[in-house]
Amino acid sequence: MVADDPAVAVAEPKVPASSVTPEIQIELYRLMVRIRRFEEKSAQAFMRAAIKGFCHLYIGQEAVAAGALSVLEPRDAVITAYRDHGIALARGTPARPCMAELFGKQTGCSHGMGGSMHLFDRAHQFYGGHAIVGSHTAVAAGLAFAQQYENTEGVTLCLLGEGAVNQGVFAETLNLVSLWKLPIVFLIENNDYAMGTSVSRSSAGLPLVNRGSAFDMAGRVANGMDVEDVRAKVAEAINLARTEHLPSLLEVHTYRYRGHSMSDPDTYRTKEEIEEHKKGDPILLYRRRLEERHVLSDTLAKEIDEKARAEVQDALSFAEQSPEPDLDFAFSLRFSVEDQIDPIPRPRYSDL
């Protein structure tokens, strides 16, 4: 799997011809830059303790979200794990409610109840942000089940970390989706590490894409440092799901530059390893390629960057200035309003 090594990708002698229009190329680039700037801003805010709890950055993995989500339609459903900022942005959730959620504010996309790991945006068919490793893969199957049940012709894209493949529920779920031919794509973001455990220390039977074979699932591997490769492979898989109701399993090789979360001292890998991967940076790589294709000028690249910086600065100010939710609001979220039966009494069981 030499082609998946980003260091090799950088050294590619020829620029591959692109199957995507210049407009889309620019948008892919812009999205990756927006995600990177958002994450850098989040990191700063976390360092000054304005963001609390866990905060898992997407830096290094931008091409996965940008490429994969770029082929989806509005009727499709997206669900992911807790490293979700980039996914929400790629799905169309504006930076303001994303950042406000990291700050735990009322204006956050989950109204301050979810935090960094639990971004949700129903309007964009983004079904979260899930922090129990592997748990959401079964939920994803249910989204696809419902799409099939309702004949929407929508499909579900479920992203998961490579650490999640060793959860039992994931194996159960692969069996179900294959057995029932559900319109779903599982995309493993293989960034080589689950916290401090490298794939080779956690997983037998590599490559991980093999995990689908026992269930007869179509498998594909993509280079997650190459946004167009991700886009192309995901497009094939989505097409298979939409037109033939066949699920697939994609393994996308990527790398995270930062620690597992902001609280990770990152002692399980060397500085050299990280630097080596940065040479194959997805944004840098794509910028060079677009310049060679004369799609992106220096001026436009600068403009994109400035806009992204302004956008996340605005999101930060918005988050800082937004009000906090209150306890009564939190209680109001416990239950949905009944409209087919009489209201159910909902005591709080605590008056002290």
Next chain:
Amino acid sequence: MAKITYRQALNQAMAEEMDRDPSVFLIGEEVAEYQGAFKVSQGLLQRFGAKRVVDTPISEAAFSGLAVGAALYGLRPIVEFMNWSFSFVAFDQLVNNVGSLRFMSGGQFSLPMVFRGPSGGGTQIGATHSHCPESWFAGVPTLTVVSPAFPEDAKGLLKSSIRSNNPVFFFEGERLYGLEGEVPDGDSLTPIGEARVCREGGDLTIVSGGYSTHTAISAAETLSANGTEAEVIDLRTIKPYDFDRIAQSVRKTNRLLIVEENKPFAGWGAQIAYDVQRRLFDWLDAPILRVTGLDLPQPYNGKLEAQVLPNVERILAAARQLLA
């Protein structure tokens, strides 16, 4: 009114609600071709087809999670556990996902779903198959817990649960499936959160739920033969339970006995006892007592299992202590 079994009542509830709302579907092990491990779903496959009556592999975590996704999307799944004791392999889905997703999304999503199946001991199938986990799930802030004792409520509560926009955990008594009772014809709903007074009496109040309600009624009949009248309240809904109905009775009898199949530590009766002493302290003439399952894994041995479950003898002893 027709006399039908508890099992038939559940079956009718599902059939009627599936008829009424195409977004309702049933999913679980052996619910379709096999017609249900306890025949609760008998005939539903023939009537509604394989799209809406869905047999699954033995994968509780995956099909529970799948139902969560379907509910987030807007369908109304009924998930059957062959036995509630098997739901524990799906505990993460039930507690983290069913319990938290609506809240964590800031209220963007609803989870209109029912998880149902038999629970409880008394059939000599050993510790792994005899759990009564009502209180475990009642400990999750967003879950509604229901446990009908009679065919009428089995039907009326299941219909309400299916129509509820919130997740309902529905505990059927494995020993109750064959119980017959009058059930009103047509669209009759039992409200969630309202208790039923099974028997009136002025000497003490017995609160119970599920199968134990029947044990409590038997004990009350024996007490009555000896001149003591117990008021027996069947909770029907465990959470939110009907405090007002209990309070009304306790203000009359001034004595409260709680009978539940749960193990003693933090069973739902402990919550009720706390609430009653906190709010009705001055109305009580004696300490509140609880007759619960004994704090043992369920033994296979029949004589021992009968001792472990709440039984008439232990209820009578507790009643005597309350009235002394």
